[in-house]
Amino acid sequence: MCSLRTVLLLIVAAASTGAAAVDAGAAAVDAGAAAVDAGAAAVDVGASAVHAGATAVDAGAAAVDAGAAAIDAGATAVDAGAAAVDAGAAAVDAGAAPAAAVAAAAEVTDINITGVVTAPRMLLEGEKLYLSCQVDGDFNICGWDSPLEEIIYPEDLTDPDADIIHFPGFNCGIIVKEVMVAHTGHWSCIATTDQGFAAVGEDIIVRVRESWPGVVTNISSPLFGKWGEWGEVQLCPPNSFADSLELKSEAPITGDNTAANGLLLPCRQQGGDLPATITSTVADFGTWRDPVSCPVPEYIHxxxxxxxxxxxxxxxxVNDIRFTCTNNPEVVMSGGGESWGVWGDWASCPNDTAVCGIQTKVEPYMGLAVDDTSLNDVRFFCCPTVW
Ligand SMILES: [Ca+2]
Ligand SMILES: [Ca+2]
Structure with missing residues (x-):
């Protein structure tokens, strides 16, 4: 087995031989070219010199051929040198193998810390998650591994409302992300360091907090209009629920009718106070109809x-809405709206929950020349009435 040093010497020698052959070929080409010039000069001298000139041209051409052959030989020698260089490089790689092994070992010493948390319930479409991941240590990467997506790194968030709040002394912070598809499952916080140091498991704190605390789920009608955009979600204050409803509706007109334009839900606390009303988006047409109320202490179910x-x-x-209350499902309350269209199936909050929030889908005013519809769909949110 030859040593690396021997291989390198062979490389140098082969490369030198090839270069010399190339030089020799190039010199022969020059000589041939000079002979051609001489031959041409001889032609000019006179008819008697034609034969001699032609002979000289032949000699020049032969010299050119010899030079080309020499160049080929040189190229072959260069190829041999290149092969020797490759062999030398392979030998160098073989010699460097222990260094590669060291590098792989260094990657293994990178430490990933994973904390897993399960959201308290199914996460709802449109909901904002507050992902809090605190890791004590000098970490260079942190992110969230979600049930639906690849790992979410703070810098990859495209949600314009996304925010990253860094805790003093920690590298990972809070990521705010909107849920695009309702789902359940585990979320994992991942932090990586290459510092050869890692916190132990107890030093990682992870939390997924839903933006609609207290909400169990949301419900929607299987029958709805196809126009408009979802408005803001509005929730009753904690421990209060919608116990009545007011419908804003446009009575029939000669022209472009819109029928229902919005809803208003007063929120009643279990103690009896009415701390707030919630509406989501309300369109511009129509008038508020009389409130329709559940008997106290019932709520819309x-x-x-x-x-x-x-x-x-x-x-x-949407033309009208009907609802029932928590304790008397057989008593149907009517919003008092218009009468185009048909009634869709019922949508019900789970047992021991009641309506505590609203989101409406409303088509904004489209102008005189366009057919308007205003209210197109409704979501109610359900919160537990029993703890
Ligand atoms: Ca219109
Ligand atoms: Ca219309």
């Missing part, structure tokens, strides 16, 4: 929508 889904001449989408 399920609802259905009357919807004109499509009309050849004048769309109106």
């Amino acid at each position: 399920k609802f259905q929508l009357r919807v004109e889904t499509e009309d050849a001449f004048d769309d109106t989408a």
Whole structure:
């Protein structure tokens, strides 16, 4: 087995031989070219010199051929030198193998710390998550591994409302992310360091907090209008629930009808106070109808929508709403709206919960020349009434 030093010497020698051959070929080419010049000069001298000139041209051409052959030989020698260089590089790699092993070992010493948390319930579409991950140590990467996606790193968030709050003394912070598809599952906080140091498991704190605390789920009508955009989610204050409803509706007109335009829900605390009203988006047409109330201390528990889904001449989408209260599901309360369209199926909050929030989907005013519909869909949020 030859040593690396021997291989390198062979490389140098082969490369030198090839270069010398190339030089020799190039010199022969020059000589041939000079002979061609001489031959051409001889042609000019006179007819008697033609034969001699032609001979000289032949000699020049032969010299050019010899030079080309010499160049080929040089190129072959260069190839041999390159092969020797490759062999030398392979030998160098073989010699460096122990260094590569050291590098791999260094990667293994990178330490990933994973903390797993399960959200307290199914996370709802449109909800904002507050992902808190605190790791004590000098970490260079931290992120969240979600049930639906690849790892979310703070710098990868595209949500314009996303925010990253760094805790003093910690490298990981809070990530705010909007849930695009309702889901449940584990979220894992991952922090990585290459400092050869890692906190022990107890030093990692992870938390997923839903932005709608207390909400168990949301419910929606299987029948709805297809236009508009979802408005803001509005929730009753803690421990209060919607116990009545007011519908804003446009009575039939000669022209572009919109029927239902919005809803208002007063929130009642279990103690009896009315601390707030919630509406989400409300469109501009119509008037507020009389409030329809559950008997105290009941709350709205399920609802259905009357919807004109499509009309050849004048769309109106949602026309009316009906609901029942927590303790008397057989008593149906009516919002007092318009009568186009048909009633959809009921949507019900789970047992021991009641309506505590609202989100409406409303088509904004489209102008005189466009068919308007205003209210198109409704979501109610359900919170537990029993602890
Ligand atoms: Ca219109
Ligand atoms: Ca219309």
